[in-house]
Amino acid sequence: MADLDDIRDGDNFGLNTPADTSNFYLKGMNSMSWGIKNRMSRIFNRKSGRTVMLAFDHGFLMGPTSGLERIDLNIAPLAEEADCLMGCRGMIRTSIPADNTKPICLRTDTGTTILTEMNHNTLISEEDAISMNASAMAAMVAVGDAATEASTIANLSNLVDIGNTYGIPVMGVTAVGKDMARDARYFGLASRVCAENGASIVKTYYTEGFEKVVAGTPVPVVIAGGKKLPELEALELCYNAIQCGASGVDMGRNVFQSEAPLAMIKAVKEVVHNGATPQEGFDAFNTFKAEA
Numbered sequence: 329m330a331d332l333d334d335i336r337d338g339d340n341f342g343l344n345t346p347a348d349t350s351n352f353y354l355k356g357m358n359s360m361s362w363g364i365k366n367r368m369s370r371i372f373n374r375k376s377g378r379t380v381m382l383a384f385d386h387g388f389l390m391g392p393t394s395g396l397e398r399i400d401l402n403i404a405p406l407a408e409e410a411d412c413l414m415g416c417r418g419m420i421r422t423s424i425p426a427d428n429t430k431p432i433c434l435r436t437d438t439g440t441t442i443l444t445e446m447n448h449n450t451l452i453s454e455e456d457a458i459s460m461n462a463s464a465m466a467a468m469v470a471v472g473d474a475a476t477e478a479s480t481i482a483n484l485s486n487l488v489d490i491g492n493t494y495g496i497p498v499m500g501v502t503a504v505g506k507d508m509a510r511d512a513r514y515f516g517l518a519s520r521v522c523a524e525n526g527a528s529i530v531k532t533y534y535t536e537g538f539e540k541v542v543a544g545t546p547v548p549v550v551i552a553g554g555k556k557l558p559e560l561e562a563l564e565l566c567y568n569a570i571q572c573g574a575s576g577v578d579m580g581r582n583v584f585q586s587e588a589p590l591a592m593i594k595a596v597k598e599v600v601h602n603g604a605t606p607q608e609g610f611d612a613f614n615t616f617k618a619e620a
């Protein structure tokens with residue numbers, strides 16, 4: 329029985345303190361559910377409003393590519409420095425320790441490899457994404473590819489329905505095909521398509537005129553790093569994207585194929601979170617490398 333004769337009336341209602349009506353700190357997220365906001369704040373640093381996600385999903389397209397031969401040896405040791413780990417369920421389950429507390433952005437679509445026509449992707453089950461404790465789910469859209477545009481946009485849209493049901497943000501990943509122009513007009517269109525279909529994060533590629541891509545995309549935009557560049561150039565890429573309003577990076581090869589991956593991810597964080605210039609980031613890279 330509930331104890332009815334000793335109920336203490338509350339007397340600390342903070343009557344002089346109005347309820348907090350401030351906006352959520354990330355672009356475009358005010359109308360999202362509590363669950364989506366909560367998961368977004370696991371991924372995006374509250375102070376800088378940005379993120380350094382570590383992408384290692386490449387194997388589902390290209391197998392054990394350089395720097396990803398052993399996720400347990402190549403990626404797990406970097407996890408502590410990443411704000412979020414982006415990968416496929418098989419590699420996370422087998423090779424990332426389950427006591428990892430970094431948020432997971434789970435690659436939630438899968439399909440064909442580089443050996444055939446790419447982008448004929450389908451979604452994995454939401455039950456499995458939930459069982460992985462995913463903080464975000466990622467699916468690729470192949471805007472401009474006649475064979476797969478409709479099915480990949482349908483994938484994203486379906487994933488957003490699922491994400492909205494369970495409070496899990498969806499990251500739309502804009503694909504680059506061999507016949508697609510890599511310019512602000514194309515990435516602006518592809519990024520906007522992701523946001524229009526309900527993505528909470530858009531991952532795309534830096535290009536000249538990137539400020540227009542970001543401005544036309546009403547949710548946080550992160551950039552992929554693309555092919556391996558010399559470290560200073562990769563840091564310039566991060567810096568330029570941030571200057572144009574990007575909310576961070578979801579970077580793979582320029583970290584795990586670096587001569588010093590741990591030093592590189594720390595240097596990327598200096599640029600993304602701490603306002604370092606590319607040269608300051610590069611100096612930090614050399615310092616971190618020497619300390620290792």
Ligand code: 5RP
Binds near residue numbers: 468581
């Ligand atoms: C491709 C992806 C990759 O994760 C993406 O390309 C990021 O890796 P990188 O920085 O090596 O380009 O999502 O679909």
